Amino acid sequence: MQLKPQDFLAALKLVAWGEQRWTYARLALELGISVSEAHACIKRGVQAGLLIDPALLIPPPESAAGVQEAAAVYRVQARPRRAKAAMATNADNPARAHSRNLAEFAVHGAKYAFPADKLPVSVGVPTSHSAPAFAGVFAPGSDDWVWPHPNGTVRGQGLAPLHPSVPFAAMQDAKLYEMLALFDALRVGRARERGMALKRLPLLIYPEGPKAAERPMYG
Template sequence: MQLKPQDFLVALKLVAWGEQRWTYARLAQELGLSVSEAHACIKRGLQAGLLLPNRESSPDAAAASDGALGVQEPMGIYRVTRKRVRRAAEPEREVGADNVVRPHAHNLAEFALHGAKYAFPAEKLPLAVGVPTSHSAPAFAGVFAPGSTDFVWPHPNGSVRGVGVEPLHPSVPFAAMQDAKLYEMLALFDALRVGKARERSMALERLRALIDPDASPSPKGGALG
């Protein structure tokens, strides 16, 4: 199993939603993914330890629920076919009533802060108009003096011209514009990938607080000056 960028994106989206009830259809729509791809992301996130099943029994229960939701369609072609056809007809109510997984806050924070930038390295692109990211994003508004180089995800609906940064996934600019908290986390993650030392230090603390608010503060906290 190889973790994909969209798996990390899905995990961050679940952090952004918090305790909200969600459906695979809504998850796919807001991230610009297909429903089947959203299912696959959840499955890989569980296997990687970035997500936890919401059912008490075991991670296998979440995998079983994937089958019940149509991820593994060959399972149960006989025996309960009628029930599953009904669920497929009303996915919003069935899935939203019981979220299958939740973020594993500690593991996801560790990966986001110390591993993801190596698993999904940034690629700088030519100057372009796009959606601001890294220290240029709203998450950093008023923190850094104007005049520094802007970074953007190239996008036709963008409003800022700057150095292009290949987004974590092609759907990131769209997904970020749908959800301010997700946007903040994605921009902070880019600061870890392309920012200078002070920007990275700030991003570490803020991203940790967003993903795992119950974690002990870093001993390096407050070193932004």
């Protein structure tokens, strides 16, 4: 099994959704991929440890304790688990993000698994530190990065998106867009942008995780 870029994209989408209920059809629609590919993304994500299959979290029935009494053995019946009900509750959520693993992969592994592919200067959707989420942090300038796209409005250094559907998916979901831009900052940003991404991206994916050492985020 080899993890694909769209698998990482799908995992980040589940983070962006949080506790929302979702279906494979909705995942496919919002990521601009087929339903069959959405299924494959989730399957590979679970295999890689970036996602968790809720069905696997249902504990098996407790082993019943035997009680011996007057040459007869009586079996104490354990209370039946409501496995089917639990599975039904998660019927629309076949998986959820393994936040700790995904945050670790996003920061320390993904940029090597999916290295940056720089393209010629073009017009497109801004990414990295040029994304709208960081408009008040980094001033626009000649070092803007963009995903080339016909509906783009910013001219800058071209960068191939993680997956061809990324511009479409990002423009529909602000949180997903921010995470993808931060990932690009890790791939192509200068020290200042990388430092910002190293602090911000793990917090978006795994808010309960260990906090980075206190230091000026953008200085």
